[in-house]
Amino acid sequence: MSTPASGAAIVRDLGRVEYEPTFTAMRAFTDARTPDTPDELWIVEHPPVFTLGLGADRGHLLAGPGIPAHSIPI
Numbered sequence: 001m002s003t004p005a006s007g008a009a010i011v012r013d014l015g016r017v018e019y020e021p022t023f024t025a026m027r028a029f030t031d032a033r034t035p036d037t038p039d040e041l042w043i044v045e046h047p048p049v050f051t052l053g054l055g056a057d058r059g060h061l062l063a064g065p066g067i068p069a070h071s072i073p074i
Contacts, residue, residue, distance in 0.1 A: 009039040019046040020070060 014022065022044055029040065050061060050069040061069060 009041050011041045011043065013043045016045045016047075019049045019068075022046065023070070023072075 022042075026042060048067045050067060052058065052069055052071045054072075056071070058069060
C-alpha cells in the first residue's frame with residue numbers, strides 16, 4: 001500500500017481474494033466516505049464469477065463448471 005501525497009489516491013494491492021466479501025468491503029468503504037476521504041484504487045484478483053446486472057436473467061446463464069453467479073445491486 002502506498003501513502004497518498006496531497007490529492008493522490010491510495011493504492012491497495014489485495015492479491016487473490018474471494019469476490020463477495022471484497023465487493024462488500026468496497027461498498028462499505030464507499031458508503032462511509034466523506035469529502036475528506038482520499039480516493040482508493042483496489043487491485044484484486046478473484047476466482048471466476050458471473051456478475052449479473054439489474055437487467056440480467058439467470059435463465060440466460062449456461063450451466064458452467066461450478067462458477068458462482070452474483071447479482072449486483074447497483
